Structures are given as structure tokens and as C-alpha cells.
Amino acid sequence: MTSIPTLPADAIPSDDRGFTLGDGLFETLLVEDGAIRFWDEHMQRLAAGCATLGLPTPDPDALAAAGKAAIDDQPGRRALRISVTAGGGGRGLDRPAVPTLRIVATCAPAPAPSGPVSLVTASVRRNERSPASRLKTLAYIDSVLARAEARGAGADEAVMLNTRDEVACAAAANLFWLAEGRLFTPALDCGALDGIMGRRLLEAAERLAIPSVRVRAGPEALVAAEAVLITNSLICVRAALSLDGRVFASSALADRLIAAI
């Protein structure tokens, strides 16, 4: 296992490949009254992502120590962000022969989710032809641009299509929709993160005997949907109020699902 120095949060060297190239990953975890939610799931996903990027496996003890050190003693909802970078060095794009990972953990307030969200479909596409599209890498500029488009149109969040014109995800959330009594979500190879809260929504659907399907679907699937939902670790699950100006009617099925997560 590679040795992993944990740095003070405010001292990232300028040659860190996370900074220079987005060469790394992050996880955002919900902390409620000092308790970290779904630590194991997040760390498993982080380790799997490192393998996909060709990086060494982060030391679980170092991750735990960094997370623990970053959590402050504030009550209420906090967002713990753990970033793992390819570390320093290398020449240009080439990593050193044996990268030494760097862990950076920070904690910030996480406002409580409040009501349904308005969505707008962004013009920036998700690149499903890169493994990075299925990971939370430090190279998140496409999501930043998609969100900015949504904000510019007066909406809360962006729906991202991939380059095959299929629905992929929201800029910072997984995307689900209800139609004909079933729960749909994009297949991971559409360019979607395997979301931890998304998995819980699928489990909730199973408990309620609502069939769920991972699909490749175009944007017309959202237009025809009874309800659209987005999930992530901080917002949990939220219904869409509108998509590209179309307002959704209330959905008893969506309400049952949201209540069951």
C-alpha cells in the first residue's frame, strides 16, 4: 500500500496533479450531528474509482483519520468532502511511476434541502466515452458549465444529456423518472455516477414493489414522465417542479417513494 501523507487542508502544493490536471477523485458525505452517513459505501466507491483511473488504492486508515480530523463539532448538517489526488510530480500529463496519493478533507455547512427543484436541460454534454463520466473526478468543469447554464435560465439544476443524445444525470445528482408505474434511471454507461443515495432510492422502490429499470433513453422519456426525481448524498431525494418550463403535476407515486427512502 502506498504511503499517503495527510496535509493541512490549506496547504495544497502547486504541483499537485489534482490542482494542475484534475487528476483525482472526491466524495461528498453528509454529516449529521457529528455522525458520517454511509462512510463505507463512499470509501468503497472511492477505492473503485482510483482503480479505474489507474491510481493506487488509498489507505483506509489514512482516509478515516483525515475524515475524522476534518469534522468539526458543529451540530446539525455538515458536508464532509474527501479529495484524493494523484499527488505531486510527474512531467506534464505523465504520472510518476509510483504516484503518492494526497488526501484533503474539509467540512462545511450543508443547508437542509428545501422543496422541489426546477430543471433545465443544458447544452454541455456528458462525455460517456470517458471513464471519468462515471466518477466524481476533480475535473468537473462540464458540470460547472451545465449548472451555470441552468442558473442563467433561472433554474436550480441542469439535466445533462450524453453525446449520444441520451439522458445521463443532473449536474451534481443522479436522475430518475417515474412512468407507467415504474422507476427509470440512466444505465451507468450513459455517463452516470453509481450514486449512493440513488441506490437507496432503488431499494426503496423495491420495498414498495415498484419495478425499477436502468435504461438508455432520450430526453423524450423525461417529457413523458409522471415525475422526475434527483438524488445525491446532501440533498437526499428531491422531486422536479419543472423541466425546461414544463411544470409537473403532483404524483402520489413520487410522494410514496420519497417518503420511503
Next chain:
Amino acid sequence: MTSIPTLPADAIPSDDRGFTLGDGLFETLLVEDGAIRFWDEHMQRLAAGCATLGLPTPDPDALAAAGKAAIDDQPGRRALRISVTAGGGGRGLDRPAVPTLRIVATCAPAPAPSGPVSLVTASVRRNERSPASRLKTLAYIDSVLARAEARGAGADEAVMLNTRDEVACAAAANLFWLAEGRLFTPALDCGALDGIMGRRLLEAAERLAIPSVRVRAGPEALVAAEAVLITNSLICVRAALSLDGRVFASSALADRLIAAI
């Protein structure tokens, strides 16, 4: 004009959006015996890129001061990297209402280019459906992965196709090819940076009365080419020795072009 603090190179705060999201741009400039090459061209491209990303225009005086401060008094070839980030703050993907840019400048040795390069076509695709594909953003993970694929196959550099199966660029260089007495390069909307050394190659072709064309072309164009060339500010122009195992014969036209830049 937004105020831009210049930080010591080794003190990047952990909330910097360049670090957390790849929300920023960089330029790599060649320095020869203390003289920066093509400063104005690089800074014009940087300012245009900031506009594309919706960021304020960097203060030219602050950029010049950062660049000057970073250059050491070492003789020979040096690489000056100037990064401009969206600065700190904001919540998640959303930038602050008025971002305060951060400038980080560093200088490192730039080994002299040495001979022709071997190329391998990567499976990771360039996302021409995002404006970031035409910019040097801090979100360079797709290029990192493409280069790693090439290295893994024993090659020096990767050729990247875009999601429409067209030739886009090399992982860290612009791509050109010679065929039927003409010089070809991918159109910018294929997902290519408007390269400063690439422009000089096009100018050299014009001086030699070699017609040049920006095209949308599939990988078969490279297979049929007399010669393939790559350009960037540090390597200048280099011929491809091979592509996916096919070895190129020597090309008098390529030699003339390389000598004329």
C-alpha cells in the same frame, strides 16, 4: 476589472475551485534563457478562454507580475505554467456571484524535444460537445487517461478521437497530417485547442505555398497520410515515427515544413 491576489505558488487553499472542480485554465509557455516566448498570444488565449467559461477577464498586469516572479534565473529551456482559477468559495458547483480569480505561476525545466514520436490512438474520447474541449482547462483528466493508455502501449503520445469518431488532437498537442501535398488539421469544433505553435505551423505552410485545411476527418485520414505531425509550445513541432504500429516513411514535405517553422 476584478481584483486578483497573487499567491505564493505553494499555498493553494483547499476551497480553490481550480482544485475542487477543475474550474479554471492554464497556459504553458516556453522560456528560453529567461525570455518568454509568445507571451501576448498565450495571454490573449487565456482571456478568451475565461470569457468562454463565464469568468472575469484576468488583470494583464497581475498575469505579467506573476509570470515574471515565477521565472527563475536558470539558463536554457524552462516551462512557465500560468494557471488562472475561479478562486475560492461558492456552494458546490455554483460560483460566487462575482468570482475573484486566482493566479498561480510556476516554472520547471523543459527538456529539449528529441526526435520523432510514436503515437497510439486512445479509447478515451475528446468531448467536442463541451466548450472545455477547445480550452486548456484545469479539468484535464481525459487527456491524462489518454496519455496513460499510450504509455501503457509503449508509445509516447495518444491520438484522441472525438465522440463523432473524428480526429481531434493529441493528448497534449495539436495534430496535423500531410496528404496529397496539403496540410490538414482538425477543425476547432472537433474538440481542438487553437494552438499557438499550431498557428505557426500553418503560417510556415503558407510561406512554403503548401495549402492547409481545417477539416472534420475520421481516423482513416491519418492511416492514409504521408506524415503526421504534432505541435505544442514546449515540443514545437515533431513528426510521428509511427501510429498504432504503422511506421511512417520519411517525407521530404514534412522535413521542409519542420525546417520552416
